[in-house]
Amino acid sequence: MISDEATSALDPKTTQSILELLKKLNEELGLTIVLITHEMQVIKSICHNVAVMDEGRVIERGPVSQIFTAPQEKLTTDFVETSTNVKAAIERVTKTVKLDELPANQELVYFNFIGNATKQSILSELSQTYHVSENILFANIDEIDGESVGYMIAIIAGDLPPFNQALEDLRSQGVKTQILSGRTVREGEASC
Template identity: 40%
Template sequence: MVRFEAAGKIFAGSGARPAFTALEDIDYTVPRGAIAGIIGRSGAGKSTLIRLVNGLETPTSGKVFVDGVDVAALDAAGLRALRREVGMIFQHFNLLSSRTAFENVALPLEIAGISSAAIRGKVLPLLDLVGLSDKAERYPAELSGGQKQRVGIARALATDPKLLLSDEATSALDPETTQSILELLRRINADLGLTVLLITHEMEVVKTVASDVAVIDGGRIVERGRTFDVFTRPQHETTRSLLAAASMGAKLPDWISSDLKPSPAAGDRALVRLIFFGKTAFQPLTARLVAEIGPDVNILAGAIDEIAGEPFGSLVVSYPADAETLERAARFYARTGLATEVLGYGV
């Protein structure tokens, strides 16, 4: 549905302000019908990236295609047609305070010249879809943050778009409301076959709904893939840092992790994270590890989670770091396919 080909964006300088490279050499594809996430820290280039998709910004290099159409090649009429097929929801809702929920959703249809009867026949089902059929005549000031965002989603769907862009749409919401909005997006994606592109700095958002994810840092995509693969086996330091900040998986207390060494000394113990997913998720492998290397295995931390609908768990264990025990443990991991990460060595 969306394809970036070596896309870049440089903002020209003015006066004492130098030119700024916001995006550089972006190659990325959003599969049709997917919920895809682009995640990164503030200032990484996420919002600029999404503005290339609906033509609010033009790439200074490369191309951006939406459903096979080169966005930058469109004239004004072509851009208007494209934007009717690309809905957008915003962090701060962007509702008109002087219009009711019904009137906010109706706005793009009014602009398109749709008749009043047809607008009513379109808007009321959309308000019902987002769970606000009883709030049609309420003004934004009378609605909660989650309700405002639902109005924004209904408005974005009014023109029957192929693609829905979400720019930090849950960042202003509390965790419970965020989950309800994400569930709504997941339902819209499933029921309407709508492609969704999420821009966010929240790992929890991507983990909950996105099937694919790209990590952006300094204007470049540094890692991409299935959400489960990226979250369980991060390759880039930026991804690892974002996941660590989000407390993904079992985490050691600082007083333990701060004393770890990269190599074992006599009498040390190995601290190892065991990662359970796929065929290992439901097997009693910890008990089998004890049977393999002996009873001197301590469990230091543990967590269980779900990533993109797949189970994921991790345990941090310690055991003696003598050569024989380490070799027996390594053979066990190779035989069972259990994924592991050596965190270090300590007393």
Template identity: 45%
Template sequence: MIDLSHIDVTFHQKKRTIEAVKDVSLQINKGDIYGIVGYSGAGKSTLVRVVNLLQEPSRGTITIDKQVIYDNKVKLSGSQLRQQRRDIGMIFQHFNLMSQMTAEQNVAFALKHSGLSKAEKKEKVARLLDLVGLSDRAQNYPSQLSGGQKQRVAIARALANDPKILISDESTSALDPKTTKQILALLKELNEKLGLTIVLITHEMQIVKDIANRVAVMQNGHLIEEGSVLDIFTNPKEELTQDFIKTATGIDEALAKIKQQSIIKDLSANSRLVLLKYAGNSTDEPLLNGIYKRFNVETNILYGNIEILDNVPVGEMIVVLSGEKDKVEAACAAIEEMDVQITVLKEGQKA
């Protein structure tokens, strides 16, 4: 649906040039919730401004719905560009509502050039506010609304012209964790209900994990890694991606705490500390059941976490296995055979 090919964006300032986006190519399919993560300054906002045609690239090709919107030959006229932009809604961190207008008026403002009659507009605004769960706040001004409610108005406004694509640029960054969850749930609902393709810019991997199905990681203007959320979370290749994921899963913190515990500090000779990671079906089987029976190896779970990524359960466990050395070895091999990644974190030492 969205195809970016070799996009560069270079800004020329008085004394220096800034290469904000460097040779980025990516494809976003219809119905995707596509996360783009990276630290501040990575080039995320500049890249999505290219997608919604607010920023002309210095090089590259933009194709939306099989139509080339921009390359070194094609340039859309002003009116074509306005039509294209209407197909793309956008929401931001600071909502960008007009403070002197009510919620209803803010949404209606986006319908100014829609050609609808006054009555049709009124009906549509009511429908949009209902869609975002804000019917009872139609007459409130932004100052009378909470952050989450303001973002709901902004979402209703962004959807006013029935866009096919919604771009969210850090839209939950100014919200508390609970409100963030609610807004993400709304975005997911709109994705499913309307078939809306969503491009989700964020500096938090947690957000990607919650609702995205694909993710790209940006660093210094480059797209350094891209893939399904499941692949990226279970098998991140780049160091930056790994860092982002660690902050989203909590495994590092858990491990640091566990390593301070005396049973781990003085891990006995017949024990082994392992990290187990599994995705999909293996979580349906009782993974560690039977290990004791089959191998006479005891399993002591110190930490466990299961996430649902794009509808697939993904689990991590930190476990102490204790038993005779060759039995522990055999148990590890058996676990691995169940399609579980196993990493030895520590071997017990003889006292």
């Protein structure tokens, strides 16, 4: 079944009803649905696979959880950051927190927790181990095709070099990080 913009310009309640109907058709009838939409919230809520198109060609495709947690293309990254509110949160935070005025022992860090990492107290454990403090400025947990995905922006203060080394080791635990600095992002091995 092809569903072209079935939820476009609908109120939230009607959108949810349409999505529940499409999901029911998929599950009960085994019906494959090609859902065409610009609404990433719709994709997050009912899709298993996604293809991102730009100017008539597929630029990225794969399981929804993979595309949302590790987008490869700039357009896809923009879509994901907008739909997860991360982009707006980073913009709000960096307007409030003057990055170039942070003391040398502080930095702004973006965390992306995937799967089981959303259920663990990773940051708390790191702050105790490395004697740093954190000021959480934004946090959210989302469910994407049955996978929990968390987003957090925090100011970390303390002895940063050992803490940053520990951040690089978090990838194996389902945590990606970005250290936000001025207008650039310093990316280490564990960055997304």
